[in-house]
Amino acid sequence: MNESLKNAVIDSDAAKEDILMQNPDRPAPGHILNSQDILEVQYYGFDGALHRGQIVMHKDVARDVEVFFKTALAMGFPLSKVIPISDKKYAWDDVVSCNDNNSSGYNYRLIMGTDRMSKHASGLAFDINPVQNIYVRYDENMREIFRLPKEGVYDKDAAGTLTGDHPLVTLMKGLGWDWGGDWKPQSGRIDYQHFEKTI
Numbered sequence: 001m002n003e004s005l006k007n008a009v010i011d012s013d014a015a016k017e018d019i020l021m022q023n024p025d026r027p028a029p030g031h032i033l034n035s036q037d038i039l040e041v042q043y044y045g046f047d048g049a050l051h052r053g054q055i056v057m058h059k060d061v062a063r064d065v066e067v068f069f070k071t072a073l074a075m076g077f078p079l080s081k082v083i084p085i086s087d088k089k090y091a092w093d094d095v096v097s098c099n100d101n102n103s104s105g106y107n108y109r110l111i112m113g114t115d116r117m118s119k120h121a122s123g124l125a126f127d128i129n130p131v132q133n134i135y136v137r138y139d140e141n142m143r144e145i146f147r148l149p150k151e152g153v154y155d156k157d158a159a160g161t162l163t164g165d166h167p168l169v170t171l172m173k174g175l176g177w178d179w180g181g182d183w184k185p186q187s188g189r190i191d192y193q194h195f196e197k198t199i
């Protein structure tokens with residue numbers, strides 16, 4: 001390990017059994033839990049320092065997500081923090097995690113505002129810098145119903161922001177992922193932080 005890695009800021013360094021602990025309010029079926037991988041990732045924080053975190057993804061897409069983080073590191077694309085949603089401070093609550101600008105993957109949960117399971121529930125989706133890359137829902141008249149974070153502003157020029165022509169978005173689309181920033185108000189939501197893959 002080189003000097004800079006030794007000095008990395010540790011955002012998450014939890015044990016596998018703690019990371020893959022069940023949410024008591026919505027336990028996941030065994031086959032879902034058993035298909036998850038824990039990735040150890042490195043990234044630059046908005047403080048300019050090297051950080052280390054962990055993200056949980058389905059094992060069949062874990063390599064793609066590893067490529068995402070390696071590319072982000074090489075580009076100097078900043079990430080606020082990367083901490084599994086089972087961490088005590090989030091306790092599987094996506095709103096708390098988003099408000100804390102946490103990037104994360106697996107969470108056995110519903111799509112917000114619906115009764116359908118999210119792609120996050122199978123580890124086939126991940127979110128990046130929710131504060132810069134907000135989530136917005138629209139009603140049938142394409143009026144905004146809510147956004148997360150509540151006071152979030154999508155500024156294409158701000159550091160850590162994903163856009164349609166961003167190299168990280170191009171990279172993931174090339175690997176077969178959909179980016180939520182391509183969705184339209186007609187579909188009920190735009191989700192700039194969100195990548196998902198169908199396998």
Ligand SMILES: [Zn+2]
Nearest residue numbers: 125126127194
């Ligand atoms: Zn998402």
